[in-house]
Amino acid sequence: MENSRNFVLVLTLSLAILIGFQWVSDYLYPQPEEAPAATGNVDTPAEQAAAANAGTVSGAAARVDLDSALASEGRVRIDSPKVAGSINLADAMIDDIVLKDYAASPDKDSGPVRIFAPRGTEVEQYAQLSVLVNGAKLPDVTQWEADGDVLTPENPVTLSYDAGNGVLLEQTYSIDENYMITVAQAISNTSDVPVVAQPYGIVGRTSTTASDDFFIAHSGPIGSFDEAVEYGYDYDNVEEDRKVSPSGAVDWIGFTDIYWLAALVPASGSAPDATFHSLGGDRYSAEMRYDPVTIPAGRKITTTTQLFAGAKESEILDAYQDAGIPQFGLAIDWGWFRWFEKPFLWLLTNIFELVGNFGVAIIILTIIVRGLMFPVAQKQFASMAAMKAIQPEMKKLQEKYKDDRLKQQQEMQALFKREKVNPLAGCLPLILQIPIFFALYKVLYLAIEMRHQDFLYIKDLSAPDPATVLNLFGLLPFDPPGFLAIGILAVLLGFTMWLTFKLNPSAMDPVQQQIFNIMPWVLMFIMAPFAAGLLLYWVTSNVLTLAQQKYLYSKHPALKAAAEKEKAEKAAAAAKAGN
Template sequence: MENSRNFVLVLTLSLAVLIGWQWAMDYFYPQPEEVPVTAEKVDTPAEQAEVAHSRTGGLQDSAAIAQEAADLETSLASPERVAIDSPKIAGSINLQGAFLDDVVLKDYAATADDSDDEPVRIFSPRGTPAQQVSQFGFLVNGEKLSDDTVWESSGGALSQDNPVTLTHAAGDGLTLEQTWSIDENYMLTVEQAVSNTSGVPVVVQPYGLVSRTSDTASADFFIAHSGPIGSFDQSVDYDYDYDDVEDEKTVSMAGKTDWVGFTDIYWLAAMVPQEGTAPDATFRSLGGNLFRADMIYDPITIPTGRKVTTTSRLYAGAKDSEILDAYQDAGIPQFGLAIDWGWFRWFEKPLLWLLKNIFELVGNFGVAIIILTIIVRGLMFPIAQKQFASMAGMKAIQPKMKALQEKYKDDRVKQQQEMQKLFKEEQVNPLAGCLPLILQIPIFFALYKVLYLAIEMRHQDFLWISDLSAPDPATILNLFGLLPFTPPSFLAIGVLAVLLGVTMWLTFKLNPSAMDPVQQQVFAIMPWVLMFIMAPFAAGLLLYWVTSNILTLAQQKYLYSKHPQLKAAAEKEKAEKAAAAKAGK
């Protein structure tokens, strides 16, 4: 009767976990509802508070997506634009206001559909549903030039070998210039100059800004920061998200600004100040899900007949670890940490390097994940052997330990002394079984995080999966992709999720560790609960976990064959507990 009550309790708790997890998944990864496509403008600010966010970001509402396409067609058709064509970036600079508001990344497709070769867009003009823009300029005597000002351009299209200069005669003898250049990757350089030919000195204050909507933001998860980001005094700040900035309205960052901007899981827009300067950095909420990062230099007094130039940089592109690290090596402090590696980055970066090299050899990212998992488990195998050997040794001296505990039950100090003496005589370390497990935790968490963060996994296919960074598309309810509909995330149990549940159940089944009936019931239910919990995660993560479970099964069978006394002792203890429980009914 007691076991029945315990089983009901376990089942209730498991269902609570499952429902609670589904609520959390719906909160962090909501599925957008199908709404009719209209030509109306995007939702009002009050309605935008309920915007859905996916793991990788981008607009999720079909009406907003349609509006974005229509707005882009209108905005980008303007002749007042300077084209950008570099090895990795295409787009344009809007001469009205000198905004960089049109950036697509040539190396990354917007979707995993092979028939769609549209590049991913990270900057869109102001007023569009997916707006993100950057602007550099000067406050002249405390006043900002109007955003409606039309600049003149010279030099043709901006490319790696062809800088472009924008000029504006501001009146009263002041001439403003911006010279834009771009490198072979994602870094733009802006030389901001003011020439004073007036009869009096002027005070100018250079600035840079990045403004964006949070509607396109990737989900801010505990292992992957999304939102405001920057390095200050060579320390990267991941503390603020969009909600924090919205609550505080204005967030002023302390310390010397190394770089500042906004990040998604795969994309980064960050301003880098001129070397040797210390501009103020501020994040602001502009209302209506709009946010801005400001980088404002100290005021400069320009005497008559003089010219002052300030050089800033803007990174607008993919969070490719090699590229970010290269910029860090070139002098931008902590730029590689724009990727939120966390505590275990010393493990994660070598794992990513190995994963990328395996991928180059085998040509398939799914196969590379399997091979990397095998390599990591192989390297950890000696530790597992040591753990099993320690467990076997402890099981062998169990009768002697019980005898000492009984003999010195009234003298704890003497009991501990005799226990230590026994461990020394039998050459057994009671901590040896725990230490290997502790050593493995950072390695396996690092592998998990690499697969979560790596942009290299985006849109990579494997067997029936077209995108390893997205959930498994072949679910039971749509007959593994045969029926043309997508089940709700709660019921979207794919092939890999089923394999995860089965392999984990087999792992628990093979383990003969003695457990009481409640523990047995918990371990019987846990694999199937985890099957539901992990189903919405990226298919690449599930592939890693399934592979790891299969290797665990093989490892357990081998090690138990090498230590039969461990299995026999555990089975004996398990039988004794079962008999005692039966007798107690």
């Protein structure tokens, strides 16, 4: 009867954890809602305040059609090996960027992924370099002139604008072979009196299309300040405070998704003010404002700012860091174990190049890592076997010196020394394995290389398993909601973990045993919404654990026999107590 009550208690707690996990996930990481209908073309008070404070361009509160916005005349086309898009000559706005190497969806006809779109569109994200003249921003609509039609790595383009009162503005755009746009802002004073100019740059975006900010990887406002990357800000922080001013000199600032980054990099040796702003209506800006400069009559100043707008490919980010942008490689939220993670990523991508399938590469990488850790597991089992062998002696000492704990500890230490047994040796290998396996797990979560890669029936390993139990593993045309979407890999995860616990002869009391019996199926529900590639790694790891476990117990039969005996004794004692 007692065991039945315990079982009901464990089951109730497990269901509470499962439902609570889903509720917390939905609360902390809500799915983007439909964009609200347009209500007008006037800025909200929050937008006007932010614009006045940071020199941003007003307007664009109304929802507009993407195709119509991009079809407008007066655009300079961008065409580089990895980037396509255009610069809007109205306000000199970079608001059209797609990435040639990345598709919007696994569908071959989906077209490239879009990371920049004009203000007011459903997926708006944009960048602008401009200037305050004598403390005033330029008119709400400025029409710039270009000396070329296409911006390419071989062909820079200069935009010019007459700001009046003898102030002439020029912006020379150049782009490299990857994702970096460099803008040289030249301000000429042709008047007879000095002019005070203050260049600034902004990256603006909507949060409705942002990827989830998860504990394992940051998504949202980001930047490096005094050569330390700040992952602590999210859109809610900025919304609540309206304006966030990070401390320290800015190295770069912008917004990140799991796979994409838009960031401004200031001119070398400068110290601009950097802030994040909430503009209202799920719209935000990351802004950089240089110190005001007095330009004497007949003189010109030039400020050079860089804009990164592209994919978070580790090698490319590291190359920019090596070229002088502090901590740029850490735009990928590697965390504490990046010294393990980057070699894992390098190995994974090289295996992928050899075998041609990312799922197979994940399996091979997991096998390699488990193989390298096998000597550690052997040492752990040997230590466990040694401890089991001296267990009778330990019990005698515990009984003999039960009233003198100090003497008991001294005799125990003498026993360990005499038998050459280290009681911590069984724990240390496990502690060593935890960061390694977590690092591998995080690599798979962060690796853009896994995006849209297929494996067997799965079209995208970076997305949840599409073949779930409730849609008969893909036969029925609908997607079950939330944690009910239990896919094939999630079922295999639960089953292999259950087998791992089942084959482990560790002695546990009945309540612990019931918890370990239910835990795999609870984890099955919890892990089901995760990327299929992560589940493939975990299932592979569980299978290897089973094989390793059976092999090592075959090499240490006394260990298994002793554990089975102790387990049977505890079960008998529990049954006797229940009666």
